[in-house]
Amino acid sequence: MTDPRHQDVWIGVDLGTQSVRALAVTDDGQVLGRGSAPLTGHRDGNRHEQLPADWWSGVRTALRGTLRTVAASRVRGLSVCGTSGTVLLTGPDGAPLTPALMYDDGRAGAEAARAQEAGADVWRSMGHRIQPSWALAKLLWLTGPGADGAADALRGARVCHQTDFVTARLVGHPVPTDTSHALKTGYDLTTRSWPVAVHDRLGLAELDFPPVVLPGTPLGTVCAEAADATGLAVSTPVVAGMTDGCAAQxxxxAWDIGQWNTVLGTTLVLKGVTAAPIHDPAGVLYSHLSPDGHWLPGGASSVGAGALTRAFPGADLAHLDRLAAHREPAGAVAYPLVSRGERFPFLAADAEPFVLGTPRDDADHYAALLQGVALTERLCLAYLGLLGAPVDRAVTFTGGATRSAYWNQLRADVLGRRATVPAHTDSALGMAVLAAHGVRRAATDSGRAGPDAPLSDLRGMVRVRTVLEPRPRVGARFQEPFTALVDALEQRGWLPAPTAAYAREHG
Structure with a gap:
């Protein structure tokens, strides 16, 4: 192992739902420092808001914690990821004019329908469908009659994504956004432009939409004020980040074509690698651009570990894991949505969590939730196969839920495929990789510069913790629960019949 004192250090920052996390990583994947800070928000029905000032406060705390064990002078660069679809409006000086509407805020249903109609041809060419959780729909809500602020006061306001708010404070001036965060605001990755005509039809022409750059593009360097606040060295490079799902990728x-990563945290995100975008007529799958020129198709489901914390607040989950191991399958089949509405592998704003049957006790209920997430994950992969995406290779698991060794093995069994768990599953690691990629790409000669520079030189930054082999005898026990879940979703009118039929036969 190379002496970490002689290696470059890269920092990744992850703005999550419940916390800010930062990681300092060497070229060979040694973690030299980490820090975190809690985040809180306000939920009320389908509304979910956070205060942008809390993001910056959390970033300051997390970075100072990371730098307790790392000399700031050794940090060669950093990058920041955030939740997809989270947006607010700011003044020209970056001061917030509105609260931040979070990734799963669902209040903009009518606005999403209006945006979809106004730009139907554009979205069809992109293979997208505007959803209530998308930032474009939320901008219509923020500037419409239902918003708290006066519309006149928002004329000329700047569209700001979660990471834009933080990176602007790091470098001391407004910054471009990245293609990853801009996608759900309607940015066209094919033409590399904002759909200005659609904005005009929607009445958004007076908003200031930021310039857009590829992930890994230098945004500037840490300013003196941010250095004082965070402990970073002045002039440390800051590069454009990605959404948290892409960061986890x-x-x-999982950087090679045909590889897929599933991020299981509060909710479930799937992201893969393809040579070209995957077209989805339903518009629930969308493709990001990878820093190396490939495409990252994927989608975000509203099932996830958040259902566990809601059903078993403060419980000893490790103890419940041990009990759940004896309930395979559970006596009930659960569809464990974290909040109302589903986004992937189907779009259903009225979808609600349900349980088929009656759990025998708390352990059985807990087992049903674990299994329900895994069954939905299996359905997601089946849908990707229906669209023609390659899904037959091993998968990787990342996200906070990978702390549960039992759940990891259960998911591998239910999916029926080998799974790899990296040593560090935080999206912050992905941003450390991107920081290294962006800074080094900018420094290379013209022969290696540009978005097609490979990520393979950074393979050593990602270490493998566990390789899980599926147990066919265990996996076979979940065929009946899987079919029951698919049937129930179809019967409720949420899952389209062709998807259900394909899942029953190939899932």
């Missing part, structure tokens, strides 16, 4: 090491 980089951190998983």
């Amino acid at each position: 980089l951190g998983s090491g």
Whole structure:
């Protein structure tokens, strides 16, 4: 192992739902420092808001914690990821004019329908469908009659994504956004432009939409004020980040065509690598651009570990894991949505969590939730197969839920495929990888510069913790629960019949 004192250090920052996390990583994947800070928000029905000032406060705390064990002078660069679809409006000086509407805020249903109609041809060419959780729909809500602020006061306001708010404070001036965060605001990755005509039809022409750059593009360097606040050295490079799902993809090491990563945290995100975008007529799958020129198709489901914390607040989950191991399958089949509405592998704003049957006790209920997430994950992969995406290779697991060794093995069994768990599953690792990629790409000669520079030189930054082999005898026990879940979703009118039929036969 190379002496870490002689290696470059890269920092990744992850703005999550419940916390800010930062990681300092060497070229060979040694973690030299980490820090975190809690985040809180306000939920009320389908509304979910956070205060942008809390993001910056959390970043300051997390970075100072990371730098307790790392000399700031050794940090060669950093990058920041955030939740997809989270947006607010700011003044020209970056001061917030509105609260931040979070990734799963669902209040903009009518606005999403209006945006979809106004730009139907554009979205069809992109293979997208505007959803209530998308930032474009939320901008219509923020500037419409239902918003708290006066519309006149928002004329000329700047569209700001979660990471834009933080990186602007790091470098001391407004910054471009990245293609990853801009996608759900309607940015066209094919033409590399904002759909200005659609904005005009929607009445958004007076908003200031930021310039857009590829992930890994230098945004500037840490300013003196931010250095004082965070402990970073002045002039440390800051590069454009990605959404948290894309960041987890980089951190998983699943960088080759045909590889898929599933991020299981509060909710479930799937992201893969393809040579070209995957077209989805339903518009629930969308493709990001990878820093190395490939495409990252994927989608975000509203099932996830958040259902566990809601059903079993403060419980000893490790103890419940041990009990759940004896309930395979559970006596009930659960569809464990974290909040109302589903986004992937189907779009259903009225979808609600349900349980088929009656759990025998708390352990059985807990087992049903674990299994329900895994069954939905299996359905997601079946849908990707229906669209023609390659899904037959091993998968990687990242996200906070990978702390549960039992759940990891259960998911591998239910999916029926080998799974790899990296040593560090935080999306912050992906941003450390992107920081290294962006800074080094900018420094290379013209022969290696540009978005097609490979990530393979950074393979050593991602270490493997566990390789899980599926147990066919265990996996076979979940065929009946899987079919029951698919049937129930179809019967409720949420899952389209062709998807259900394909899942029953190939899932």
